Amino acid sequence: DHGGTGRYVQGREFSNWRDIDCVQQDVVLTFDGIEKGRGRGAAMMGHPVQALTWFANHLSRRGITLAVGAFVTTGSCTGVIPVPGPCTAVADFGPWGTVTAHFL
Numbered sequence: 001d002h003g004g005t006g007r008y009v010q011g012r013e014f015s016n017w018r019d020i021d022c023v024q025q026d027v028v029l030t031f032d033g034i035e036k037g038r039g040r041g042a043a044m045m046g047h048p049v050q051a052l053t054w055f056a057n058h059l060s061r062r063g064i065t066l067a068v069g070a071f072v073t074t075g076s077c078t079g080v081i082p083v084p085g086p087c088t089a090v091a092d093f094g095p096w097g098t099v100t101a102h103f104l
Contacts, residue, residue, distance in 0.1 A: 008071075011097065014096070020096070023041045023042045023046070023047050024040055024041075025093070025095070025096075026094060027040065027041075027091060027092065027094075029078045029081060029090070030089070030092070031083065032087045036078075037081045041077060043075065044074045044077075049074075051074040052074050055072065078091075088100060088102050088103075089102075
């Protein structure tokens, strides 16, 4: 539904993704070091794979299939939080690393 801005940061793949607890791991979003959002993968219909399955089935009922290699996002752990203006935003995914963006 393009609920976001259409911008995404794509990190490295994890070949052992099935072994990663993406449901209970906290994701923390800060702006200039101040926490503004926190959530877990459970926010995506209980599990990100469940959200992806729902989406694929939803499309299939309409005669649409996902192409091999298609990029699909399953949602946001922290919710949609607007950037307050010039700042440094950090999304901390715990053992999987962080994403830092500088907004001017």
